[in-house]
Amino acid sequence: MWSSLIVLAAAVLYAAVGTSYEANMKILVRRGRAEAPVSGGTTAPLDLTRIAITDEELNSEVELLRDRDVLRKVVEETGAGGRDWFHFARLGEGPAQRVERATRRLAQRVNVEPLKKTNLIAIRYKARDPESAERVLTSLAAAYVEKHTLVHRPPGESRFFEQQMTEARAELEQAQKQLLRFSASHGSISASLQRDLALQKLSEIDASQRQAGVDLVETQTRIAALRSLLTILPARATTQVRSADNPELLKALKASLLELELKRTQLLTKFEPRHRLVQEVDRQIEQSKAAVEQESLHPLRDETSDQNAHFEWAQSELEKASVQASALQARQTAARQQAIAYQNVAAQLGQDAIIQEQLLGNEKASLENYLRYVKKQEEARLNDALDEQGIVNVAVAEWPVVPALPVLSVPMVLALGLLGAAATGTGAAFVADYIDPAFRDAEDVRTYLNAPVVASLPRSARGRLTA
Amino acid sequence: MRAGALSAGISNIGTWVRPAVKEHKPLDEVRPRTSGWNEDAFARQQIGNLVRQAFFSAGNAVRHVVFSGVELDSDVNEICCGVGQALASERPGSVLVVVRDAIGQNGTDTNSGIGLRNRANRVERNLWRLAVPSMPSRSEIDLDGLRTFMAEVRREFEYSVVADCAGGWMRRASLAELADGMVLVLSALRTRRASARKLLEELSHVRLLGTVLQDRVFPIPEGIYQRL
Numbered sequence: 001m002w003s004s005l006i007v008l009a010a011a012v013l014y015a016a017v018g019t020s021y022e023a024n025m026k027i028l029v030r031r032g033r034a035e036a037p038v039s040g041g042t043t044a045p046l047d048l049t050r051i052a053i054t055d056e057e058l059n060s061e062v063e064l065l066r067d068r069d070v071l072r073k074v075v076e077e078t079g080a081g082g083r084d085w086f087h088f089a090r091l092g093e094g095p096a097q098r099v100e101r102a103t104r105r106l107a108q109r110v111n112v113e114p115l116k117k118t119n120l121i122a123i124r125y126k127a128r129d130p131e132s133a134e135r136v137l138t139s140l141a142a143a144y145v146e147k148h149t150l151v152h153r154p155p156g157e158s159r160f161f162e163q164q165m166t167e168a169r170a171e172l173e174q175a176q177k178q179l180l181r182f183s184a185s186h187g188s189i190s191a192s193l194q195r196d197l198a199l200q201k202l203s204e205i206d207a208s209q210r211q212a213g214v215d216l217v218e219t220q221t222r223i224a225a226l227r228s229l230l231t232i233l234p235a236r237a238t239t240q241v242r243s244a245d246n247p248e249l250l251k252a253l254k255a256s257l258l259e260l261e262l263k264r265t266q267l268l269t270k271f272e273p274r275h276r277l278v279q280e281v282d283r284q285i286e287q288s289k290a291a292v293e294q295e296s297l298h299p300l301r302d303e304t305s306d307q308n309a310h311f312e313w314a315q316s317e318l319e320k321a322s323v324q325a326s327a328l329q330a331r332q333t334a335a336r337q338q339a340i341a342y343q344n345v346a347a348q349l350g351q352d353a354i355i356q357e358q359l360l361g362n363e364k365a366s367l368e369n370y371l372r373y374v375k376k377q378e379e380a381r382l383n384d385a386l387d388e389q390g391i392v393n394v395a396v397a398e399w400p401v402v403p404a405l406p407v408l409s410v411p412m413v414l415a416l417g418l419l420g421a422a423a424t425g426t427g428a429a430f431v432a433d434y435i436d437p438a439f440r441d442a443e444d445v446r447t448y449l450n451a452p453v454v455a456s457l458p459r460s461a462r463g464r465l466t467a
Numbered sequence: 468m469r470a471g472a473l474s475a476g477i478s479n480i481g482t483w484v485r486p487a488v489k490e491h492k493p494l495d496e497v498r499p500r501t502s503g504w505n506e507d508a509f510a511r512q513q514i515g516n517l518v519r520q521a522f523f524s525a526g527n528a529v530r531h532v533v534f535s536g537v538e539l540d541s542d543v544n545e546i547c548c549g550v551g552q553a554l555a556s557e558r559p560g561s562v563l564v565v566v567r568d569a570i571g572q573n574g575t576d577t578n579s580g581i582g583l584r585n586r587a588n589r590v591e592r593n594l595w596r597l598a599v600p601s602m603p604s605r606s607e608i609d610l611d612g613l614r615t616f617m618a619e620v621r622r623e624f625e626y627s628v629v630a631d632c633a634g635g636w637m638r639r640a641s642l643a644e645l646a647d648g649m650v651l652v653l654s655a656l657r658t659r660r661a662s663a664r665k666l667l668e669e670l671s672h673v674r675l676l677g678t679v680l681q682d683r684v685f686p687i688p689e690g691i692y693q694r695l
Contacts, residue, residue: 437659445653445678448660449667454650454677455517459684461510462545 004425008417019406019413020126023133025141026398027121029053029061053119061394062121064151065112065144072103073143080127080136081106110140120397130403137400148394158384161377168373172366179359188349191356195349202342209335216328219321226318233311240304250295257288514549518557521550521650521676522626529647531621532676535631536652537663542567543652546679547630548596555594560625563587567630568598583623595624610641617645640670648676655683 031053064070075081081102090097111124123140127133188194264281271278408416439445442453522529534543534550544566551564563583587595620627631642631649643649649670653663667675 436656437661438656439653439658439660439680440655442680445680449663449678451667451675452677453680454520455513455679456683457510457513457679457681458506459682460506464507
């Protein structure tokens with residue numbers, strides 16, 4: 001009964017003096033401006049892979065709302081947190097300690113909770129005074145946004161990039177000076193190009209030299225062939241060969257033959273063929289015939305010779321080839337010397353090209369670096385400007401308003417108190433009854449003592465058992 | 468349940484009484500259910516049941532019963548008076564109720580030389596009441612005196628209801644052995660279970676006719692109580 005009365009009294013007291021008002025606020029965390037991180041590339045890639053706010057981001061914002069610095073600021077602005085029951089025992093405390101205690105109390109009273117499956121954070125705060133509840137949350141919102149901006153964009157970023165830009169510009173100028181100095185000292189604007197040209201020239205000269213060598217070999221071979229040909233060719237060659245027979249002789253022979261044949265005939269008229277005179281004439285005829293035949297077969301040759309044109313040609317060619325061979329030799333020698341010269345030039349230009357390329361690379365890298373920092377500095381400047389305007393990735397979706405109604409109405413508190421008192425009393429009674437070592441009822445006696453209960457007399461009948 | 472253990476609004480929400488058991492069956496304690504319950508009538512009914520079960524359940528074997536409490540300061544005089552009255556109304560025989568006078572400390576005055584009937588007060592036609600002084604708990608047991616006293620009670624009265632004062636268990640045992648049996652009186656929400664059990668163990672050789680649970684309270688209806 002006493003516990004019930006205490007609970008009921010507490011409910012009545014709470015209804016009378018402890019009515020609280022609750023103010024609510026909601027903060028939306030959204031995907032903010034795409035902030036390009038500092039990277040080696042000229043254009044830092046934007047992270048577009050994440051579409052939703054992660055739990056880590058949401059919880060980070062929740063922790064920022066619970067941050068002691070933020071709450072301390074709210075306490076200093078609004079005086080929230082109040083005093084606890086033992087404030088009278090700490091009269092000697094300084095303002096810092098009081099603020100710290102108030103901050104701790106405020107931290108316990110402010111309820112910050114992310115709403116599931118949303119990007120919202122709900123903040124609730126109860127106070128005795130409705131205006132105070134609204135004021136605290138409004139101050140909390142302002143302090144939180146400021147803290148959020150400070151945390152996500154630390155100050156000095158623009159200055160940092162500007163400083164880096166200056167250093168990069170100095171490096172760029174240095175690299176350019178080096179390049180110019182090199183070009184002036186080595187007399188080459190583009191050593192690589194010149195090297196390439198020299199190499200090309202060298203290649204041509206080499207080709208020419210080779211060609212000269214080939215030609216020389218050819219010429220020498222030609223010379224050898226011509227010499228051997230000259231040994232073969234006669235100096236004079238029969239230009240004309242006339243083969244004519246001796247007509248006079250042939251005529252005479254034929255006349256003689258005719259005479260002989262006439263003589264034979266005449267003899268035959270007189271003699272037999274076997275006659276000596278006939279045979280002699282036959283023999284003479286035979287001889288004449290043989291002479292005629294031989295004269296016919298071996299006419300008279302009349303050969304006319306002149307200088308052999310081939311020989312002369314060969315001679316001429318030989319001379320020409322000899323001259324050509326000399327020229328080719330000279331050309332080959334000259335080409336060789338030229339090739340050596342160009343080789344040296346190309347080697348030198350090659351080294352120059354390497355150095356120049358290195359210097360060009362440095363200059364290019366310095367330029368890229370410089371341009372990157374220029375871009376970053378501009379981005380940082382833009383972001384600072386946006387931050388100053390309060391354009392951040394969090395927004396107060398629901399501003400706190402002065403609550404018109406308390407969290408629990410007085411009748412509700414009293415009803416809850418009554419219910420609590422009933423439950424407490426019943427529970428306490430039950431516990432007391434349970435732990436009571438005394439007998440409660442007849443069943444208890446029968447169970448514990450195993451003895452029959454012959455009478456169960458109510459307390460209220462005391463003094464009235466007898467008539 | 469302790470009186471007043473509940474908050475206001477739940478206590479005494481109503482009681483009811485089950486009709487008395489007339490067949491001397493084990494007494495079923497009933498709990499109040501509806502309003503209109505007469506406590507006095509209920510108590511007298513319980514006393515009547517007690518008389519029937521203690522005195523008449525074993526035929527005529529039990530005529531002289533000792534009522535004894537557990538605690539040192541337990542008072543069983545009223546119960547004894549109620550039992551005696553009920554017994555006298557049930558039977559025509561003479562009934563003596565021996566109650567303890569807490570003021571006197573002179574021991575059992577059994578040898579006063581005056582007959583019990585003359586010493587006792589006649590309350591009704593067949594009901595006498597005798598007040599004897601309470602014996603200090605640490606005093607020595609006068610077995611002879613007790614024996615003589617009980618013999619006189621048996622001789623002069625047909626029935627007797629003796630209220631035993633709190634004392635050592637030996638004294639109680641002695642008195643109960645001289646009587647036909649003993650009824651142990653327990654107080655609800657007061658008598659400890661362990662104490663009662665210990666006493667019964669020590670009085671195991673005594674004939675226990677039953678127990679009486681007095682000072683019962685019914686703050687919570689049966690249904691709610693059982694659910695809890």
